[in-house]
Amino acid sequence: MTVFTVFFIIFLLTLMVITALAIVQTKNLFAAAMLSGIFSLMSAMIFFLLDAADVALTEAAVGAGISTVLFLGALALTAENERAGTAGRAAALAVVTVITAVLVYATFDMPRLGDPNAPAQLHxxxxxxxxxxxxxxxxxxxxxxxxxxxxxxxxxxxxxxxxxxxxxxxxxxxxxxxxxxxxxxxxxxxxxxxxxxxxxxxxxxxxxxxxxxxxxxxxxxxxxxxxxxxxxxxxxxxxxxxxxxxxxxxxxxxxxxxxxxxxxxxxxxxxxxxxxxxxxxxxxxxxxxxxxxxxxxxxxxxxxxxxxxxxxxxxxxxxxxxxxxxxxxxxx
Amino acid sequence: MAMVVDVASWVLLTVGGFFVLVGGIGALRMPDLYTRMHAASVTDSLGAMLVLGGLVLQAGITLETVKLAAILIFMLFTSPTAANALASAALLAGINPGLAKPWRQEPRS
Amino acid sequence: MIYYAVIVAILVTMALALARALIGPTVYDRVLAVNMLGTKTVLLLAVAAFFIGRPDFLDLALTYALINFIGVLAVLEFFRVRAQRSLAEEKEGE
Structure with a gap:
């Protein structure tokens, strides 16, 4: 894996974070459906770069294709905009923060990408x-x-x-x-x-x-x-x-x-x-x-x-x- | 010989990349939907043709060339169709081409 | 080496298209941006297949090309249904 590939993946991950934030932020459900299609496109690209072509193919066909169609089918049955929910916002934020912290902490124990001594390579x-x-x-x-x-x-x-x-x-x-x-x-x-x-x-x-x-x-x-x-x-x-x-x-x-x-x-x-x-x-x-x-x-x-x-x-x-x-x- | 093919392939890929980039800039900077669609179409036609052509030179006569040709033919069929569908949907929804306005308006005295 | 320039160009274009998807302003602009991102992903997958030395992975780019088209038609159908519904609601309102 060359330095260029690493930058390639980091660039895609950055775009994914921007897309995810936009999905959370938007109230328009149609925009959210479109953006989740974009999110899926980019994650398939990353799977592909990590040499997981079978997974990337599944993500391409299911995540970007069929899911978008099903989202639109569901949206045709419902309203245009998300209903604003204000109750429990602080609690939700606290839960999300704690889980993020735990997940970030867990990544410290993960083996480096391509480490020959990683459990996945040894078992x-x-x-x-x-x-x-x-x-x-x-x-x-x-x-x-x-x-x-x-x-x-x-x-x-x-x-x-x-x-x-x-x-x-x-x-x-x-x-x-x-x-x-x-x-x-x-x-x-x-x-x-x-x-x-x-x-x-x-x-x-x-x-x-x-x-x-x-x-x-x-x-x-x-x-x-x-x-x-x-x-x-x-x-x-x-x-x-x-x-x-x-x-x-x-x-x-x-x-x-x-x-x-x-x-x-x-x-x-x-x-x-x-x-x-x-x-x-x-x-x-x-x-x-x-x-x-x-x-x-x-x-x-x-x-x-x-x-x-x-x-x-x-x-x-x-x-x-x-x-x-x-x-x-x-x-x- | 391999050198010549590589250089030709590099030229095609890079020029293709240039057109893709131009289309991307156009899709962001153009003033209204229809001009943006025009810019986006550059990336799907000229950009795709040049990039996939450059890859064909790399692949030589193999199954990969057939797949690249299939991708190109598919894109040349579907992207104008998608553009047509989108433009007609937008026009039916009452979005007027913005650039046409000053031309239609009466000249100001 | 020969792929660096084109990969950077496509990635930057994807970022520009994403920006267009985020700022809209109309839903049609978003659909245009998503479609454009899809076709750019097809190109990027094709180039990346050669870049990482696995040209037999081109199937993926082909699948994307198919799926992207179906997505745009689904969006078009969604607009048609929505227009029909608002028309029916207007009639009820009269």
């Missing part, structure tokens, strides 16, 4: 790096760690995504009580979306197939380059959101009906879990893919391919369901 990381070519033989070690060595964690994460989706559907799936319903033209993406804007519509429709193609590349090339099920699922969801924005949410719902999305959300964890059970039936441990094919390395490849597909299906289903539940809220 299991060297073993993963050393054994990945032998046991799994994929160039992207992140995929090997995520999908195989720490397959239990990723199974857990898939269930977290699924549960979060169920939670949002529980909260937003039911019609709001005591509020007047509005016509679909007045809901986010609604009945027509941006159909009257011819130029974005033509260009956007042209791009959707290419976005889906790129999502497939991210999904199935994840062993070799940054990417995998999570990122690909988000990109597929983004292309469906693009379709909903251009043609109206109702049209998108016809293309991918709600029952199918729920089925997709549930299918992913099932695929993942059954892969683990299949490993057990073939005589291995739960999620030990080595037994899936004639030789262990091929088995690992098949296992990673299948569970990444499961993750991708879940993420797609959950994200599109969440988008619909925000967009259609309060519609007649």
């Amino acid at each position: 299991v990381a060297p073993w993963y790096l050393e054994k990945t070519p032998e046991y799994i033989d994929v160039p992207n070690v992140v995929t090997a760690v995520l999908a195989s060595f720490r397959g239990y964690d990723t199974l857990g994460e898939t269930f977290v995504v699924f549960t979060a989706g169920i939670g949002v559907l529980f909260l937003l799936g039911k019609a709001p009580v005591g509020q007047p319903k509005v016509s679909p033209a007045m809901t986010f993406a609604g009945k027509t979306g941006l159909r009257h804007y011819q130029i974005p519509r033509v260009v956007g429709r042209l791009l959707i197939p290419f976005i889906l193609l790129f999502a497939l590349y991210v999904q199935f090339h994840g062993d070799y380059s940054p990417g995998g099920g999570f990122q690909a699922g988000v990109i597929v969801a983004a292309s469906v959101v693009l379709y909903a924005l251009l043609e109206g949410e109702e049209q998108a719902r016809q293309a991918l009906p709600a029952w199918l999305l729920r089925l997709m959300a549930a299918t992913g964890p099932l695929i993942y879990g059954f892969t683990g059970v299949a490993c057990m039936l073939l005589g291995g441990n739960f999620l030990d893919y080595s037994v899936l094919a004639h030789d262990p390395v091929h088995g690992q490849h098949y296992g990673i391919l299948v569970i990444e597909a499961g993750v991708g299906v879940t993420v797609t289903g959950v994200l599109i369901s969440i988008f619909h539940s925000f967009a259609a809220r309060g519609a007649k």
Whole structure:
């Protein structure tokens, strides 16, 4: 890491602090949503410079993309400005100050960036790096760690995504009580979306197939380059959101009906879990893919391919369901 | 030969950087929304073309060149579209081009 | 070495765009600034991929280019919905 890179990162961090202060300061919720998109852009850039391309890709797709769309969908349901809350300001400031002090104090114990004696470098990381070519033989070690060595964690994460989706559907799936319903033209993406804007519509429709193609590349090339099920699922969801924005949410719902999305959300964890059970039936441990094919390395490849597909299906289903539940809220 | 490619790539990247910077200054200093959009468009068209062109020279004929070309084509499609969408939304919302005013007004006696 | 000038230029432009996003004054200026920051991030990611010697990370820049466009369209749709609602409220008020 050169001096130039360090200055590069410090400059970006400075911009992030300015953005964060502006988000706190502004009362306009739309401005806050836009600024949080900027914040996310910059943090993805920093992840990238620290060589964490998989994380940066996730941050790019989720933080700057889907979150902004969901923020706007939520903002369409609420008022323009933040309600001024004056109660408990001093207490809040005190809490924030104390926590900041504790966090700053904690950073003194953190190892320096890239320190070879840091716990993260001494524990299991060297073993993963050393054994990945032998046991799994994929160039992207992140995929090997995520999908195989720490397959239990990723199974857990898939269930977290699924549960979060169920939670949002529980909260937003039911019609709001005591509020007047509005016509679909007045809901986010609604009945027509941006159909009257011819130029974005033509260009956007042209791009959707290419976005889906790129999502497939991210999904199935994840062993070799940054990417995998999570990122690909988000990109597929983004292309469906693009379709909903251009043609109206109702049209998108016809293309991918709600029952199918729920089925997709549930299918992913099932695929993942059954892969683990299949490993057990073939005589291995739960999620030990080595037994899936004639030789262990091929088995690992098949296992990673299948569970990444499961993750991708879940993420797609959950994200599109969440988008619909925000967009259609309060519609007649 | 590698030297020539590096120099050509440096020239393209630096000139591209110059146009990006000019666009950035314009987006901050121009007097109203539409002129700012004009300045911002410089960074997306000329700036992006030169910078990505400079990177293509570095990449040579590889998969990276295909990706760079995809990024460039994508930006050349989407950024005018986004600009058009934004300008039409602003115009519909009743924001008038500020610079057009003195030209339309009656000359003061 | 060949990347220093362009990286500095893009970073300074990002700071200028951030300034425009902060001062506004209209929401459209903010959207313009965010869009501009997005495209500058795409360029910066592309240059940085070569700068840190990992040109295979260009996928990230490509993803950003896709996502940025969807964001702008979402903003446009938000403006359309808001205009529809205020129109409906005016009608009710009459």
